[in-house]
Amino acid sequence: MKVVNLLALVDREKCRGCKTCERVCPVLAIKVVDRKAVVDAEKCRGCAACEQRCPYYAISMVKREEPVVVSVEVSAVDYTKVEELCRRAKLHPEQIICYCTATRAEEVAAAILQGASSPEDISLRTGVRTGCKVECIQPILRLLEVAGIKPEPPKGGWQWYGRTPTVWEIPDEVKKKYARRGFYFDEDIKLLDRVATAPLQERSDS
Amino acid sequence: MRPPIPPISPRKSQYGIDPSLVKKRVSELPGMTSVLLKELFPDLPEVIYPSERGIAAVRRATEEALKKVDMSMIKPEHSVNILASHHGFTLLGGEPYAEMLKTLKDVIQARTGCKNIRLRAGVGLRFRETEEYIKRYGLDKHFEGKAIGVAPIDEGIPIKTEIGTLYGIKKIYDADWIVHAHNSDVREVHFHRQVDRAVKPFGMSYARIETRSTYHQNLGPRAANFTARAIFDSPFVQSKFAFASFLTVTPNGIVGVDADNDLYALNDRITILGCRYYGKMMMLFGEIDECIAALDFPCPVVYVFSAGVIYANFAGANTDLYDLDMPLPAYTWYTEAFYGKNGKPLLGEIPSLNPAIKMCVHNYAWTGYPSAFFSEHIPTVVVGYEQAELFNRDPQNLNYMKHAVVAETTEAAMEFAYRVTGTRKVLIFDGAIGGINVSEPLAEFLLKKAPEVNERVESELLPKWLRQRGVDLLELKKCTA
Numbered sequence: 152m153k154v155v156n157l158l159a160l161v162d163r164e165k166c167r168g169c170k171t172c173e174r175v176c177p178v179l180a181i182k183v184v185d186r187k188a189v190v191d192a193e194k195c196r197g198c199a200a201c202e203q204r205c206p207y208y209a210i211s212m213v214k215r216e217e218p219v220v221v222s223v224e225v226s227a228v229d230y231t232k233v234e235e236l237c238r239r240a241k242l243h244p245e246q247i248i249c250y251c252t253a254t255r256a257e258e259v260a261a262a263i264l265q266g267a268s269s270p271e272d273i274s275l276r277t278g279v280r281t282g283c284k285v286e287c288i289q290p291i292l293r294l295l296e297v298a299g300i301k302p303e304p305p306k307g308g309w310q311w312y313g314r315t316p317t318v319w320e321i322p323d324e325v326k327k328k329y330a331r332r333g334f335y336f337d338e339d340i341k342l343l344d345r346v347a348t349a350p351l352q353e354r355s356d357s
Numbered sequence: 358m359r360p361p362i363p364p365i366s367p368r369k370s371q372y373g374i375d376p377s378l379v380k381k382r383v384s385e386l387p388g389m390t391s392v393l394l395k396e397l398f399p400d401l402p403e404v405i406y407p408s409e410r411g412i413a414a415v416r417r418a419t420e421e422a423l424k425k426v427d428m429s430m431i432k433p434e435h436s437v438n439i440l441a442s443h444h445g446f447t448l449l450g451g452e453p454y455a456e457m458l459k460t461l462k463d464v465i466q467a468r469t470g471c472k473n474i475r476l477r478a479g480v481g482l483r484f485r486e487t488e489e490y491i492k493r494y495g496l497d498k499h500f501e502g503k504a505i506g507v508a509p510i511d512e513g514i515p516i517k518t519e520i521g522t523l524y525g526i527k528k529i530y531d532a533d534w535i536v537h538a539h540n541s542d543v544r545e546v547h548f549h550r551q552v553d554r555a556v557k558p559f560g561m562s563y564a565r566i567e568t569r570s571t572y573h574q575n576l577g578p579r580a581a582n583f584t585a586r587a588i589f590d591s592p593f594v595q596s597k598f599a600f601a602s603f604l605t606v607t608p609n610g611i612v613g614v615d616a617d618n619d620l621y622a623l624n625d626r627i628t629i630l631g632c633r634y635y636g637k638m639m640m641l642f643g644e645i646d647e648c649i650a651a652l653d654f655p656c657p658v659v660y661v662f663s664a665g666v667i668y669a670n671f672a673g674a675n676t677d678l679y680d681l682d683m684p685l686p687a688y689t690w691y692t693e694a695f696y697g698k699n700g701k702p703l704l705g706e707i708p709s710l711n712p713a714i715k716m717c718v719h720n721y722a723w724t725g726y727p728s729a730f731f732s733e734h735i736p737t738v739v740v741g742y743e744q745a746e747l748f749n750r751d752p753q754n755l756n757y758m759k760h761a762v763v764a765e766t767t768e769a770a771m772e773f774a775y776r777v778t779g780t781r782k783v784l785i786f787d788g789a790i791g792g793i794n795v796s797e798p799l800a801e802f803l804l805k806k807a808p809e810v811n812e813r814v815e816s817e818l819l820p821k822w823l824r825q826r827g828v829d830l831l832e833l834k835k836c837t838a
Contacts (some may be wrong), residue, residue, distance in 0.1 A: 339577025352697035
């Protein structure tokens, strides 16, 4: 869940149509049309990725007159399925996966169960990945994968490239090779497994 | 009691309030004093900066350290990327790190004849931060226009590693050779746990979002650092790596420059420095029974520091961050993730945030790092409506002010904190150099506790910490000698 209180605003005088903004927007809300960037105000989640990367400083973030709340109602879907999806991705349903918006795994799982089929779609619906834009791409990809969805990165974009390894996939020879250098692979597997299987504190459908 | 040490000045930045709005520093308030770190731990090394030799000491130390480095692989027709990270610019005002970077360029050019030397400066979560530093320290001019900031959402490049494909920032690797220019200051011990500290930027400030998310979400709190090692050891990165140059830092200042073609040898040396000297400071801060933490430094909330210890680490100082047998510090992103909907940890073994922090007075600190977890769990007073509004406009901190209150002045905030907490112990995170600014009761407390902490770290904890990291104790003895 995110309260979107900012909106990207393009200075058309400064914009040179380089498309950097288009390549970094996590919800595909900005596009270059006739060599100028155009913002879709409905889709913009106020993350400032475009403003922070524009090489010509042509974008500023302005306060929205009316903040927009984006969230997915977890109770609208069968919570058993939400829980199953999260646990199969080795995430606890109540685990926070976006530190900026405090979005929990269950909300992302619910978005997927309601039809979201790409990281962009999930970000649009939940606001996840629109804070720091950095840390939460992997759990999103893991949840999509266990739902049987293989999204393609946006063509020509730099939004994301692919799912990366998890600790459960580290080869044994690697674990053995570095066992004495302070990497606690097996111990962390046990810890993460304990978290993923811990009881719920609060069911969203109760 | 000594007078307080002048704190690091506020900086103009898009991530903080205008310096003119910082009307009062916490160290200027009545009852504040300072303690020199050498008074606490007399075995701390002598520093080269700050000293009467000024910034020239850093240039000389860099030149001296580079004499033992092999640069023969760099030919005049080649290109070289000197890789830097934002954090170096927060150390002692930033000039020492900037000077090391300038010296690196000058020495490489003089020794190899190579002129195509660029600066690529990575960031944390404030994507324009190093752009600001490049201008402030004249690095754009020194690198003849070839100095840029890079961010984790910039175009990426896949890197095949022994655990699978990870992703780096393309512009980091777009040269024939890379030179890793970093520092040994420990900073995020809650994340890296002093494991492969020297290698970390390869999985962080030089890396794309996919890799950074691997570190913080996929591997676990003590396996995470392998992300950086996997990238650094990859044939791709090894084919470009020339050498590394580090500012060596202890809590009391810059103690030298260390350079090496072997990054892991350098890593072992800085592991000893980090565990021994920062370890003592952290263990000493862990002894504090109650206090008000005052944030007063041009950095995001978690990174403001006192004697090299950042606020995020003080928030976990009730546990031993260096002990790898302890899985989760009281604060790390894994820990934060494992708090359920009723506001309590999902596992009983997850430690609470340092209960000694009775209140946080946020006099001056930046946005640009998700910090709501702190205001949610530690009573926080933010000074000034402008600062509160800045946090309300930061996409990473939209929930920070939901849990904090605002005071109009520093004086009012501190009065409130004294009255509500009942403690007069104040620890100020203002980057004071060579010492710490604290209230008088806390100064007395720390001076009394330090000898016992010193003894415990030397005889008991340091050998254990190094053993856990596979660092040779003989190296430690050589270091001691």
